[in-house]
Amino acid sequence: MGSINPSFLHIGSTVGALLMALMVIFIRLKASDRPVTIRKILIPPLGMSTGFFMFVVPEVRVSLWWALAAFLAGWFIFAYPLIKTTTFHEKEGLIYAQRSKSFILVLLGLLLVRTLLHEFIDRYISIPQSGGLFFILAFGMIVHWRVFMLRRYSSLVPQ
Template sequence: MFFIPEFRVTPYECLEAVTVGLLFSILLIKTSSFEIRENEIYLKRSKAFVFILIGLLIVRIIAKFILSATIDVGQLSGMFWILAFGMIVPWRVAMYLQYKKFRERLVSEVPTKSAH
């Protein structure tokens, strides 16, 4: 996508998009958590998660509408792709780290079988 000149963004626009993505990821991180059921780790459903995703979508649509008046559509598309990437990657990393903690806790809680 970024090999095509219309989609290229400046370093400043890239920084803006990543920063907004990181801010949006905070909501996803705060509303995502794991639980242990029957010695298995599951992602706990959050009732707010769907509303947050819809809210983020609405914010992105409004921002795209406002910014399209001043930023080229191709460049804006590139920025929003970077924003999404900047939102998903930190969320997934946070979920992985949280999963590792739960996994360590689960392993330490599982009783070891004796050799009897």
């Protein structure tokens, strides 16, 4: 069984990240036309959590400290732009996410930062490990953003 050239893995992961970012942009633009519900807030991080199964593979595993640092970077740094650009409005008794013009720029900026960090980190750890770290970073970012959304949504829904 032959090995895969690392540069192909890097190109593949970058293209994959770009496609995922475009998919998120498309889904978010469509979602702003539908009312927000608790279920719609909670499903993305729950669905994403299945990605932790990648750590069953030994080549993907990283130290607990690195994983914690990635999660905290996602939680405290990368979630901030998403939180700042997420607002809700009420229409006919339903809560909708306000479409933000800066949301697309925020996501593309996060993708650029991810790509630049990827270049730096790949010098020190393997491509599967960096993929795992960026997954943990993204998970921290999404969880914080969705916790914010849930709190904001709960404050707007009549009791």
